Amino acid sequence: xxxxxxxxxxxWRLNNLYKIVDKQGNSIxxxxxxxxxxxxxxxxxxNLILKARQLGMSTFSVLYMLDKALFNNNLSCGIVSYSLxxxxxxxxxxxxxxxxxxSPLAKSLTGIVQRSAREITFVNGxxxxxxxxxxxxxxxxxxVSEFGKTCARNPLKAEEVITGTLQTVPIxxxxxxxxxxxxxxxxxxxxxxxxxxxxxxxxxPLEYKLFFFDWMKEASYYMLQPVSYDIxxxxxxxxxxxxxxTKITQPQRNWYAHMRSILGEKIKQEFPxxxxxxxxxxxxxxxxxxSIEKAYQEFRCISTNVYDPIHQTYAAMDIGVNxxxxxxxxQLIHGEIRIIDYYEDKNKSSGFYANFMLxxxxxxxxxIFLPHDSRKRDGVIVENTWERxxxxxxAHTETKIIVLKSTDKIVNISxxxxxxxxxxxxxxxxxxxxDMLRKYRKQWSEQYGKYIDKPYEGVEEHYxxxxxxxxxxxxxxxxxxxxxxxxxxxxDVIEMRKYKI
Numbered sequence: 001x002x003x004x005x006x007x008x009x010x011x012w013r014l015n016n017l018y019k020i021v022d023k024q025g026n027s028i029x030x031x032x033x034x035x036x037x038x039x040x041x042x043x044x045x046x047n048l049i050l051k052a053r054q055l056g057m058s059t060f061s062v063l064y065m066l067d068k069a070l071f072n073n074n075l076s077c078g079i080v081s082y083s084l085x086x087x088x089x090x091x092x093x094x095x096x097x098x099x100x101x102x103s104p105l106a107k108s109l110t111g112i113v114q115r116s117a118r119e120i121t122f123v124n125g126x127x128x129x130x131x132x133x134x135x136x137x138x139x140x141x142x143x144v145s146e147f148g149k150t151c152a153r154n155p156l157k158a159e160e161v162i163t164g165t166l167q168t169v170p171i172x173x174x175x176x177x178x179x180x181x182x183x184x185x186x187x188x189x190x191x192x193x194x195x196x197x198x199x200x201x202x203x204x205p206l207e208y209k210l211f212f213f214d215w216m217k218e219a220s221y222y223m224l225q226p227v228s229y230d231i232x233x234x235x236x237x238x239x240x241x242x243x244x245x246t247k248i249t250q251p252q253r254n255w256y257a258h259m260r261s262i263l264g265e266k267i268k269q270e271f272p273x274x275x276x277x278x279x280x281x282x283x284x285x286x287x288x289x290x291s292i293e294k295a296y297q298e299f300r301c302i303s304t305n306v307y308d309p310i311h312q313t314y315a316a317m318d319i320g321v322n323x324x325x326x327x328x329x330x331q332l333i334h335g336e337i338r339i340i341d342y343y344e345d346k347n348k349s350s351g352f353y354a355n356f357m358l359x360x361x362x363x364x365x366x367x368i369f370l371p372h373d374s375r376k377r378d379g380v381i382v383e384n385t386w387e388r389x390x391x392x393x394x395a396h397t398e399t400k401i402i403v404l405k406s407t408d409k410i411v412n413i414s415x416x417x418x419x420x421x422x423x424x425x426x427x428x429x430x431x432x433x434x435d436m437l438r439k440y441r442k443q444w445s446e447q448y449g450k451y452i453d454k455p456y457e458g459v460e461e462h463y464x465x466x467x468x469x470x471x472x473x474x475x476x477x478x479x480x481x482x483x484x485x486x487x488x489x490x491x492d493v494i495e496m497r498k499y500k501i
Contacts, residue, residue: 044209049178052215074125082149148179151186153444181278215271222251229257291420313363316470326466354393372406416471436463
Protein backbone atom coordinates (compact mmCIF):
# COMPACT_ATOMS: atom_id res chain seq x y z
CA UNK A 1 0.00 0.00 0.00
CA UNK A 2 1.14 3.53 -0.75
CA UNK A 3 3.00 4.98 2.26
CA UNK A 4 1.47 8.40 1.61
CA UNK A 5 -1.98 6.89 2.21
CA UNK A 6 -0.76 5.10 5.32
CA UNK A 7 0.35 8.43 6.78
CA UNK A 8 -3.31 9.26 7.44
CA UNK A 9 -3.35 6.56 10.13
CA UNK A 10 -1.96 7.55 13.57
CA UNK A 11 -1.48 3.87 14.43
CA TRP A 12 0.57 3.26 11.27
CA ARG A 13 2.67 6.37 11.91
CA LEU A 14 3.42 5.37 15.49
CA ASN A 15 4.38 1.86 14.39
CA ASN A 16 6.60 2.95 11.52
CA LEU A 17 8.02 6.47 11.82
CA TYR A 18 9.70 6.75 15.19
CA LYS A 19 12.68 5.36 17.01
CA ILE A 20 13.29 5.13 20.75
CA VAL A 21 16.20 4.26 23.01
CA ASP A 22 15.61 0.93 24.79
CA LYS A 23 16.73 -0.08 28.28
CA GLN A 24 20.07 -1.27 26.92
CA GLY A 25 20.76 2.09 25.24
CA ASN A 26 20.06 0.86 21.70
CA SER A 27 18.15 2.90 19.13
CA ILE A 28 15.26 0.72 17.98
CA UNK A 29 12.01 1.26 16.01
CA UNK A 30 9.05 2.03 18.24
CA UNK A 31 6.25 -0.53 18.02
CA UNK A 32 2.98 -0.31 19.91
CA UNK A 33 2.56 -3.05 22.49
CA UNK A 34 -0.81 -4.42 23.53
CA UNK A 35 -1.61 -1.88 26.26
CA UNK A 36 -0.42 1.05 24.13
CA UNK A 37 -2.64 -0.07 21.25
CA UNK A 38 -5.56 -0.39 23.65
CA UNK A 39 -5.15 3.19 24.82
CA UNK A 40 -4.68 4.55 21.29
CA UNK A 41 -7.83 2.82 20.05
CA UNK A 42 -9.98 4.05 22.93
CA UNK A 43 -8.76 7.56 23.73
CA UNK A 44 -11.37 10.06 24.94
CA UNK A 45 -11.23 13.85 25.27
CA UNK A 46 -10.09 13.52 28.90
CA ASN A 47 -8.03 10.49 29.89
CA LEU A 48 -6.49 9.10 33.08
CA ILE A 49 -3.93 6.29 32.84
CA LEU A 50 -3.03 4.43 36.03
CA LYS A 51 -0.39 1.82 35.36
CA ALA A 52 2.35 -0.42 36.62
CA ARG A 53 5.98 0.44 35.99
CA GLN A 54 7.73 -0.14 32.68
CA LEU A 55 4.68 -0.68 30.49
CA GLY A 56 5.90 1.97 28.05
CA MET A 57 2.96 4.28 28.71
CA SER A 58 5.05 7.41 29.25
CA THR A 59 7.00 6.86 26.03
CA PHE A 60 3.81 6.17 24.08
CA SER A 61 2.08 9.27 25.45
CA VAL A 62 5.03 11.52 24.55
CA LEU A 63 5.30 10.12 21.02
CA TYR A 64 1.52 10.47 20.63
CA MET A 65 1.80 14.18 21.43
CA LEU A 66 4.73 14.57 19.04
CA ASP A 67 2.79 12.78 16.30
CA LYS A 68 -0.24 15.04 16.84
CA ALA A 69 1.94 18.13 16.45
CA LEU A 70 3.76 16.81 13.38
CA PHE A 71 0.68 15.77 11.40
CA ASN A 72 -1.91 18.40 12.36
CA ASN A 73 -1.82 22.06 11.35
CA ASN A 74 -1.73 24.87 13.90
CA LEU A 75 -2.01 22.57 16.90
CA SER A 76 -0.57 23.58 20.27
CA CYS A 77 0.64 20.66 22.38
CA GLY A 78 2.11 20.74 25.86
CA ILE A 79 3.75 18.16 28.09
CA VAL A 80 3.96 18.79 31.84
CA SER A 81 6.54 16.89 33.87
CA TYR A 82 7.00 16.52 37.62
CA SER A 83 10.63 17.76 37.55
CA LEU A 84 12.99 19.72 35.34
CA UNK A 85 15.27 16.70 34.96
CA UNK A 86 12.38 14.54 33.77
CA UNK A 87 11.23 17.27 31.40
CA UNK A 88 14.71 17.44 29.90
CA UNK A 89 14.74 13.64 29.56
CA UNK A 90 11.44 13.75 27.67
CA UNK A 91 12.59 16.57 25.41
CA UNK A 92 16.02 15.21 24.55
CA UNK A 93 15.85 11.45 25.00
CA UNK A 94 12.38 10.75 23.59
CA UNK A 95 11.27 13.68 21.41
CA UNK A 96 14.76 14.70 20.31
CA UNK A 97 15.78 11.13 19.45
CA UNK A 98 12.54 10.52 17.53
CA UNK A 99 12.93 13.72 15.48
CA UNK A 100 16.62 13.15 14.75
CA UNK A 101 15.88 9.64 13.50
CA UNK A 102 12.73 10.17 11.45
CA SER A 103 12.35 8.15 8.29
CA PRO A 104 13.22 9.96 5.03
CA LEU A 105 9.52 10.04 4.09
CA ALA A 106 8.55 11.68 7.38
CA LYS A 107 11.39 14.20 7.13
CA SER A 108 10.24 15.21 3.66
CA LEU A 109 6.74 15.97 4.95
CA THR A 110 7.64 17.66 8.23
CA GLY A 111 10.02 20.41 9.14
CA ILE A 112 11.20 22.41 12.12
CA VAL A 113 11.09 26.20 12.14
CA GLN A 114 12.54 26.68 15.60
CA ARG A 115 13.92 24.35 18.27
CA SER A 116 14.83 25.69 21.69
CA ALA A 117 15.62 23.95 24.97
CA ARG A 118 11.96 23.31 25.75
CA GLU A 119 9.87 24.08 22.67
CA ILE A 120 9.74 23.08 19.02
CA THR A 121 7.79 24.93 16.32
CA PHE A 122 6.98 23.05 13.11
CA VAL A 123 6.43 24.30 9.55
CA ASN A 124 2.73 23.37 9.75
CA GLY A 125 2.19 25.99 12.45
CA UNK A 126 2.00 23.50 15.30
CA UNK A 127 4.28 23.56 18.33
CA UNK A 128 5.21 21.23 21.17
CA UNK A 129 6.42 22.46 24.57
CA UNK A 130 7.81 20.41 27.47
CA UNK A 131 8.11 21.98 30.92
CA UNK A 132 7.23 21.59 34.59
CA UNK A 133 4.34 24.01 34.08
CA UNK A 134 2.50 25.59 31.17
CA UNK A 135 1.60 29.23 31.74
CA UNK A 136 -0.50 31.40 29.47
CA UNK A 137 -2.06 30.67 26.12
CA UNK A 138 -4.17 27.71 25.08
CA UNK A 139 -3.07 24.13 24.43
CA UNK A 140 -5.40 21.93 22.44
CA UNK A 141 -3.53 18.83 23.61
CA UNK A 142 -1.90 18.35 27.01
CA UNK A 143 -0.01 15.42 28.51
CA VAL A 144 0.66 15.43 32.26
CA SER A 145 3.36 12.85 32.87
CA GLU A 146 3.70 11.09 36.27
CA PHE A 147 1.14 13.38 37.86
CA GLY A 148 1.11 11.26 41.02
CA LYS A 149 4.69 12.36 41.71
CA THR A 150 3.76 16.00 41.26
CA CYS A 151 0.87 15.64 43.71
CA ALA A 152 3.10 13.97 46.31
CA ARG A 153 6.17 16.18 45.92
CA ASN A 154 4.70 19.58 45.14
CA PRO A 155 0.97 20.01 45.92
CA LEU A 156 1.09 23.68 44.92
CA LYS A 157 2.38 22.76 41.46
CA ALA A 158 -0.27 20.04 41.22
CA GLU A 159 -2.93 22.62 42.04
CA GLU A 160 -1.51 24.89 39.33
CA VAL A 161 -1.82 22.03 36.82
CA ILE A 162 -5.47 21.47 37.77
CA THR A 163 -6.58 25.09 38.03
CA GLY A 164 -4.30 26.53 35.36
CA THR A 165 -2.90 24.22 32.71
CA LEU A 166 -5.89 21.90 32.29
CA GLN A 167 -8.35 24.78 32.20
CA THR A 168 -6.72 26.10 29.03
CA VAL A 169 -7.67 22.95 27.09
CA PRO A 170 -10.87 23.54 25.11
CA ILE A 171 -13.78 21.12 25.42
CA UNK A 172 -12.90 19.48 22.10
CA UNK A 173 -9.19 19.29 23.02
CA UNK A 174 -7.48 16.29 24.56
CA UNK A 175 -5.89 15.64 27.96
CA UNK A 176 -3.83 12.60 28.94
CA UNK A 177 -2.77 12.25 32.57
CA UNK A 178 -0.60 9.21 33.25
CA UNK A 179 1.11 8.03 36.41
CA UNK A 180 1.67 5.31 38.92
CA UNK A 181 0.05 5.80 42.31
CA UNK A 182 2.02 7.88 44.82
CA UNK A 183 0.13 7.61 48.10
CA UNK A 184 -3.60 7.95 48.57
CA UNK A 185 -3.77 11.75 48.80
CA UNK A 186 -3.77 14.44 46.15
CA UNK A 187 -5.51 15.31 42.91
CA UNK A 188 -4.43 12.22 40.96
CA UNK A 189 -5.79 9.78 43.54
CA UNK A 190 -9.03 11.75 43.78
CA UNK A 191 -9.47 11.94 39.99
CA UNK A 192 -8.84 8.20 39.58
CA UNK A 193 -11.33 7.34 42.33
CA UNK A 194 -14.01 9.57 40.79
CA UNK A 195 -13.45 8.12 37.31
CA UNK A 196 -13.45 4.57 38.71
CA UNK A 197 -16.78 5.13 40.46
CA UNK A 198 -18.37 6.71 37.39
CA UNK A 199 -20.58 4.01 35.87
CA UNK A 200 -21.85 6.19 33.03
CA UNK A 201 -20.88 4.45 29.75
CA UNK A 202 -21.48 7.66 27.79
CA UNK A 203 -18.92 10.10 29.14
CA UNK A 204 -19.20 13.80 28.45
CA PRO A 205 -16.18 15.48 26.80
CA LEU A 206 -15.15 16.89 30.19
CA GLU A 207 -15.44 13.63 32.15
CA TYR A 208 -12.29 11.56 32.55
CA LYS A 209 -12.02 8.07 31.11
CA LEU A 210 -9.91 5.73 33.22
CA PHE A 211 -7.43 3.23 31.85
CA PHE A 212 -5.83 0.85 34.33
CA PHE A 213 -3.04 -1.58 33.50
CA ASP A 214 -1.79 -3.92 36.22
CA TRP A 215 1.59 -5.67 36.30
CA MET A 216 0.10 -8.84 34.83
CA LYS A 217 -0.41 -7.03 31.51
CA GLU A 218 3.35 -6.98 30.88
CA ALA A 219 4.56 -10.15 29.16
CA SER A 220 8.15 -9.72 30.40
CA TYR A 221 7.14 -9.84 34.07
CA TYR A 222 7.91 -13.50 34.67
CA MET A 223 10.74 -15.58 36.14
CA LEU A 224 11.33 -19.25 35.38
CA GLN A 225 13.62 -19.77 38.35
CA PRO A 226 11.58 -20.93 41.38
CA VAL A 227 11.20 -18.46 44.23
CA SER A 228 10.03 -19.44 47.69
CA TYR A 229 7.35 -17.32 49.33
CA ASP A 230 5.03 -17.55 52.32
CA ILE A 231 1.47 -18.84 52.48
CA UNK A 232 0.14 -15.27 52.77
CA UNK A 233 1.42 -14.45 49.28
CA UNK A 234 0.08 -17.75 47.98
CA UNK A 235 -3.35 -16.78 49.33
CA UNK A 236 -2.96 -13.33 47.77
CA UNK A 237 -2.40 -14.83 44.30
CA UNK A 238 -5.33 -17.22 44.68
CA UNK A 239 -7.71 -14.49 45.81
CA UNK A 240 -6.54 -12.24 43.01
CA UNK A 241 -7.28 -14.97 40.46
CA UNK A 242 -10.76 -15.42 41.90
CA UNK A 243 -11.61 -11.73 42.20
CA UNK A 244 -10.20 -10.72 38.82
CA UNK A 245 -11.23 -13.89 36.99
CA THR A 246 -7.71 -14.32 35.69
CA LYS A 247 -4.87 -16.83 35.74
CA ILE A 248 -1.52 -16.01 37.31
CA THR A 249 1.12 -18.42 36.05
CA GLN A 250 3.87 -19.79 38.25
CA PRO A 251 6.58 -17.77 36.43
CA GLN A 252 4.49 -14.63 37.06
CA ARG A 253 4.22 -15.57 40.73
CA ASN A 254 7.98 -16.12 40.91
CA TRP A 255 8.61 -12.68 39.42
CA TYR A 256 6.21 -10.92 41.78
CA ALA A 257 7.60 -12.72 44.84
CA HIS A 258 11.13 -11.75 43.82
CA MET A 259 10.15 -8.10 43.30
CA ARG A 260 8.33 -8.01 46.62
CA SER A 261 11.48 -9.22 48.38
CA ILE A 262 13.20 -6.13 46.97
CA LEU A 263 10.45 -3.50 47.19
CA GLY A 264 8.51 -4.70 50.22
CA GLU A 265 5.06 -3.10 50.48
CA LYS A 266 6.06 -0.51 47.85
CA ILE A 267 5.44 -3.18 45.22
CA LYS A 268 1.74 -2.27 45.43
CA GLN A 269 2.61 1.26 44.32
CA GLU A 270 5.08 0.30 41.61
CA PHE A 271 3.31 -2.85 40.37
CA PRO A 272 -0.35 -2.72 41.45
CA UNK A 273 -2.75 -5.59 40.87
CA UNK A 274 -5.91 -3.51 41.35
CA UNK A 275 -6.89 0.15 41.20
CA UNK A 276 -7.42 0.43 44.94
CA UNK A 277 -4.12 -1.32 45.64
CA UNK A 278 -2.23 1.28 43.59
CA UNK A 279 -2.93 3.87 46.29
CA UNK A 280 -2.56 1.66 49.36
CA UNK A 281 1.19 1.60 49.74
CA UNK A 282 2.79 3.93 52.22
CA UNK A 283 5.22 6.53 51.02
CA UNK A 284 8.42 7.68 52.67
CA UNK A 285 7.01 11.19 52.32
CA UNK A 286 4.25 10.81 54.90
CA UNK A 287 5.07 10.98 58.60
CA UNK A 288 2.04 9.21 60.08
CA UNK A 289 0.59 7.11 57.25
CA UNK A 290 1.99 3.77 58.43
CA SER A 291 1.01 4.53 62.02
CA ILE A 292 -2.56 5.28 60.96
CA GLU A 293 -2.84 2.05 58.95
CA LYS A 294 -1.52 0.14 61.96
CA ALA A 295 -4.05 1.85 64.24
CA TYR A 296 -6.90 0.68 62.00
CA GLN A 297 -5.52 -2.85 61.82
CA GLU A 298 -5.20 -3.04 65.61
CA PHE A 299 -8.77 -1.82 66.24
CA ARG A 300 -7.62 1.52 67.65
CA CYS A 301 -9.74 3.60 65.25
CA ILE A 302 -13.26 2.84 66.42
CA SER A 303 -16.73 4.31 66.11
CA THR A 304 -17.69 3.78 69.74
CA ASN A 305 -17.20 6.62 72.21
CA VAL A 306 -13.92 6.18 74.09
CA TYR A 307 -14.49 9.21 76.31
CA ASP A 308 -14.69 8.40 80.03
CA PRO A 309 -16.46 11.23 81.94
CA ILE A 310 -14.98 10.04 85.24
CA HIS A 311 -11.44 10.73 84.08
CA GLN A 312 -9.90 14.11 83.53
CA THR A 313 -9.32 15.50 80.06
CA TYR A 314 -6.35 17.30 78.55
CA ALA A 315 -6.19 19.63 75.56
CA ALA A 316 -3.29 20.63 73.31
CA MET A 317 -3.47 23.58 70.93
CA ASP A 318 -1.78 24.71 67.75
CA ILE A 319 -2.40 28.45 67.71
CA GLY A 320 -2.84 30.61 64.64
CA VAL A 321 -3.70 34.22 65.43
CA ASN A 322 -4.55 35.06 61.82
CA UNK A 323 -4.59 31.46 60.68
CA UNK A 324 -6.07 28.10 61.57
CA UNK A 325 -6.13 27.02 65.23
CA UNK A 326 -6.58 23.32 66.03
CA UNK A 327 -7.28 21.80 69.45
CA UNK A 328 -6.80 18.10 70.25
CA UNK A 329 -8.68 16.73 73.28
CA UNK A 330 -7.36 13.55 74.89
CA GLN A 331 -7.42 11.37 77.98
CA LEU A 332 -4.83 9.03 79.54
CA ILE A 333 -6.56 5.88 80.77
CA HIS A 334 -4.89 2.53 81.56
CA GLY A 335 -1.90 3.55 79.50
CA GLU A 336 -4.01 4.40 76.45
CA ILE A 337 -3.91 7.81 74.87
CA ARG A 338 -7.53 8.33 73.92
CA ILE A 339 -8.03 11.01 71.26
CA ILE A 340 -11.64 11.86 72.12
CA ASP A 341 -12.33 15.08 70.23
CA TYR A 342 -10.87 17.94 68.21
CA TYR A 343 -11.87 21.46 67.18
CA GLU A 344 -10.73 23.89 64.50
CA ASP A 345 -11.41 27.54 63.76
CA LYS A 346 -9.58 30.57 62.41
CA ASN A 347 -9.12 34.28 62.99
CA LYS A 348 -10.30 34.05 66.61
CA SER A 349 -8.81 35.49 69.79
CA SER A 350 -7.47 33.60 72.80
CA GLY A 351 -10.56 34.66 74.74
CA PHE A 352 -12.85 33.08 72.18
CA TYR A 353 -11.16 29.67 72.43
CA ALA A 354 -11.02 29.77 76.24
CA ASN A 355 -14.74 30.57 76.46
CA PHE A 356 -15.54 27.98 73.81
CA MET A 357 -13.77 25.25 75.76
CA LEU A 358 -15.55 26.24 78.96
CA UNK A 359 -19.04 26.45 77.46
CA UNK A 360 -19.12 24.28 74.32
CA UNK A 361 -16.59 21.61 75.33
CA UNK A 362 -17.17 21.39 79.10
CA UNK A 363 -14.76 18.54 79.76
CA UNK A 364 -13.13 18.20 83.18
CA UNK A 365 -9.81 19.71 82.15
CA UNK A 366 -6.75 18.78 84.17
CA UNK A 367 -4.28 20.68 82.02
CA ILE A 368 -4.41 22.70 78.83
CA PHE A 369 -1.16 22.75 76.86
CA LEU A 370 -0.22 25.77 74.78
CA PRO A 371 2.64 25.86 72.26
CA HIS A 372 5.96 27.40 73.21
CA ASP A 373 5.24 30.59 71.24
CA SER A 374 1.95 31.32 73.06
CA ARG A 375 3.76 33.80 75.30
CA LYS A 376 3.96 36.09 72.28
CA ARG A 377 1.43 38.86 71.97
CA ASP A 378 -2.10 37.91 71.00
CA GLY A 379 -2.37 40.10 67.92
CA VAL A 380 -5.95 41.04 68.73
CA ILE A 381 -5.43 42.77 72.10
CA VAL A 382 -1.83 43.96 72.25
CA GLU A 383 -1.47 43.76 76.03
CA ASN A 384 -2.54 40.15 76.23
CA THR A 385 -0.86 36.83 75.63
CA TRP A 386 -2.54 33.48 75.18
CA GLU A 387 -1.01 32.16 78.40
CA ARG A 388 -2.23 35.16 80.41
CA UNK A 389 -5.74 35.02 78.92
CA UNK A 390 -6.16 31.31 79.56
CA UNK A 391 -4.92 31.63 83.13
CA UNK A 392 -7.40 34.45 83.72
CA UNK A 393 -10.41 32.73 82.14
CA UNK A 394 -9.73 29.37 83.81
CA ALA A 395 -8.86 30.91 87.17
CA HIS A 396 -12.17 29.73 88.70
CA THR A 397 -11.37 26.12 87.78
CA GLU A 398 -8.66 23.71 88.85
CA THR A 399 -7.29 23.57 85.33
CA LYS A 400 -3.60 24.30 84.92
CA ILE A 401 -2.27 26.12 81.86
CA ILE A 402 1.06 24.70 80.70
CA VAL A 403 3.27 26.25 78.02
CA LEU A 404 5.26 23.52 76.30
CA LYS A 405 9.00 23.90 75.95
CA SER A 406 10.49 24.80 72.61
CA THR A 407 12.14 21.63 71.30
CA ASP A 408 13.33 20.31 67.96
CA LYS A 409 10.43 19.72 65.52
CA ILE A 410 11.80 16.46 64.14
CA VAL A 411 12.36 15.12 67.66
CA ASN A 412 8.73 15.97 68.51
CA ILE A 413 7.50 14.20 65.35
CA SER A 414 9.52 11.13 66.30
CA UNK A 415 8.02 11.22 69.78
CA UNK A 416 4.52 11.44 68.29
CA UNK A 417 5.17 8.47 65.99
CA UNK A 418 6.32 6.37 68.97
CA UNK A 419 3.27 7.28 71.04
CA UNK A 420 0.94 6.67 68.09
CA UNK A 421 1.00 2.95 68.98
CA UNK A 422 -0.80 3.79 72.22
CA UNK A 423 -3.43 6.09 70.67
CA UNK A 424 -7.10 5.16 70.38
CA UNK A 425 -9.24 7.39 68.15
CA UNK A 426 -12.96 8.14 68.39
CA UNK A 427 -13.79 8.18 64.67
CA UNK A 428 -17.18 9.82 65.20
CA UNK A 429 -15.39 12.92 66.48
CA UNK A 430 -11.86 12.95 65.08
CA UNK A 431 -12.01 11.39 61.60
CA UNK A 432 -11.16 14.76 59.93
CA UNK A 433 -8.15 15.06 62.23
CA UNK A 434 -6.94 11.58 61.24
CA ASP A 435 -7.40 12.40 57.56
CA MET A 436 -5.23 15.48 57.95
CA LEU A 437 -2.59 13.54 59.89
CA ARG A 438 -2.47 11.11 56.97
CA LYS A 439 -1.58 14.00 54.65
CA TYR A 440 1.22 15.38 56.84
CA ARG A 441 4.41 14.90 54.86
CA LYS A 442 8.00 15.83 54.21
CA GLN A 443 9.26 18.37 51.72
CA TRP A 444 10.65 17.24 48.40
CA SER A 445 14.11 18.58 47.52
CA GLU A 446 14.82 19.00 43.83
CA GLN A 447 18.45 19.69 44.73
CA TYR A 448 18.95 16.33 46.45
CA GLY A 449 16.31 14.40 44.49
CA LYS A 450 14.62 13.00 47.61
CA TYR A 451 12.31 13.82 50.49
CA ILE A 452 14.08 15.70 53.25
CA ASP A 453 13.12 15.42 56.90
CA LYS A 454 11.44 18.81 57.02
CA PRO A 455 7.63 19.18 57.15
CA TYR A 456 5.80 20.55 54.13
CA GLU A 457 4.03 23.77 55.15
CA GLY A 458 0.49 22.96 54.05
CA VAL A 459 -2.82 23.35 55.90
CA GLU A 460 -2.41 19.85 57.33
CA GLU A 461 0.57 21.07 59.37
CA HIS A 462 -1.77 22.84 61.82
CA TYR A 463 -3.63 19.59 62.57
CA UNK A 464 -0.38 17.66 62.86
CA UNK A 465 1.15 20.25 65.18
CA UNK A 466 -1.85 20.04 67.50
CA UNK A 467 -1.47 16.25 67.66
CA UNK A 468 2.31 16.50 68.06
CA UNK A 469 1.84 18.96 70.93
CA UNK A 470 -0.63 16.50 72.50
CA UNK A 471 2.01 13.76 72.39
CA UNK A 472 4.59 16.16 73.82
CA UNK A 473 2.07 16.87 76.58
CA UNK A 474 1.77 13.13 77.27
CA UNK A 475 5.52 13.05 77.88
CA UNK A 476 5.11 15.91 80.33
CA UNK A 477 2.20 14.21 82.14
CA UNK A 478 3.91 10.84 82.40
CA UNK A 479 7.25 12.27 83.49
CA UNK A 480 6.51 11.32 87.10
CA UNK A 481 4.51 8.16 86.31
CA UNK A 482 5.37 4.54 85.64
CA UNK A 483 5.45 4.52 81.85
CA UNK A 484 6.29 0.83 81.50
CA UNK A 485 3.31 -0.13 83.66
CA UNK A 486 1.05 2.22 81.70
CA UNK A 487 2.14 0.68 78.40
CA UNK A 488 1.48 -2.85 79.68
CA UNK A 489 -2.02 -1.81 80.79
CA UNK A 490 -2.57 -0.28 77.34
CA UNK A 491 -1.64 -3.54 75.60
CA ASP A 492 -3.99 -5.48 77.87
CA VAL A 493 -6.86 -3.14 77.02
CA ILE A 494 -6.18 -3.52 73.29
CA GLU A 495 -6.28 -7.31 73.53
CA MET A 496 -9.62 -7.13 75.34
CA ARG A 497 -11.07 -4.74 72.74
CA LYS A 498 -10.42 -7.21 69.92
CA TYR A 499 -12.95 -9.57 71.38
CA LYS A 500 -15.57 -6.90 72.06
CA ILE A 501 -15.77 -5.48 68.56
